[in-house]
Amino acid sequence: MIQINQRLKKVSEYIKGDYLADIGSDHAYLPIYAIENNLTARAIAGEVIRGPFDASVKNVRAHGLESVISVELGDGLTVIKTDNAITSITICGMGGPLITKILRAGQEKLTNRPRLILQSNIQSQPIRVLLQQLNYTIVDEVLMTEKG
Template sequence: MTLLSKRLQAVYQMVDKDTRVADIGSDHAYLPVELIENDVCHFAIAGEVAKGPMSRSKEDVEKFGLSNNIDVRLGDGLAVIKADDQIDTVVIAGMGGILIQNILTRATEEQLSHVKTLVLQPNIGEPLVRHWLVENGFEIVDEDIVNEEHHVYEIIKAGRVDKTKPLTEAQFLMGPVLMTKKSPTFVAKWQHKLNGYHKALENMKHAKEIDQAKIDLMNQYIKYIKEIL
């Protein structure tokens, strides 16, 4: 996998074989190119919201001779998907959790009609993404966490289900699958967060105006993290 960063390699690993994929905010179409080149899927859409990135993605797709397999389209979020594309897997990687949540919320029934799997990689705001999934008929089936260039990324894979299982606040915060895997990267992330929360708590206690609600929330987070670690 020469084109993909460590973060995108982790996303790549989450895509099931023989699927039809839409990569939203594709960035050079590197992920679709790797998926097609390695026979993971045979058709992909690379969606871009601006003309500049779309042109770059088109150039790369043509360079690899994959124009018949990868359709580069201009559009906002899932607007690049049509029902007859029969897209069953949507990837949204490298955006904030609020933006990912907004993109999914704005998606129409037609755009999501065939979608069975979502592979999401928020840069921040992971709990927001998990809340959206549970509230919209998706169950988290796998998660991964990678450290790349001093930033920790979480990848969330979810499948459509008839009835979702509720998550605890700790699971929304830390990830239900990540909590069970407890990888060294996961432990390091939350140890660092724990230290940060302790410092923030000390600062809050010495502030001129005490924000009790914030202090209570911070104490709750500290309790969750300590229990899991």
């Protein structure tokens, strides 16, 4: 079983449904944790940079989850194919403006209304504005500190 930090454990509590897309996956830790803990049945781990992509592939392989976690190299929501029945999207560990940019650029991938689990480390206001524009409602919010 993979161990993840408190921040990602909190994020995992909000995963809903059978198909997770983790954007900016940070070595596929969250998708691996979600599968191993039966929080979802399948996942996409999306990475935009080759190094983290290679690390994600290695981690998924090390946990024997290649059949249920697809590691994709691409920018933002482009890793989600139009016919994917994604039920939850996580975008975590980056600034609010970047999360907003990712959602705005990929909003055509939100037509099935997946749950958005967003964790910004700075400047959350742009996310709030965009979510209103996209007719999403914030249903819960948690503030936490980790490592000071």
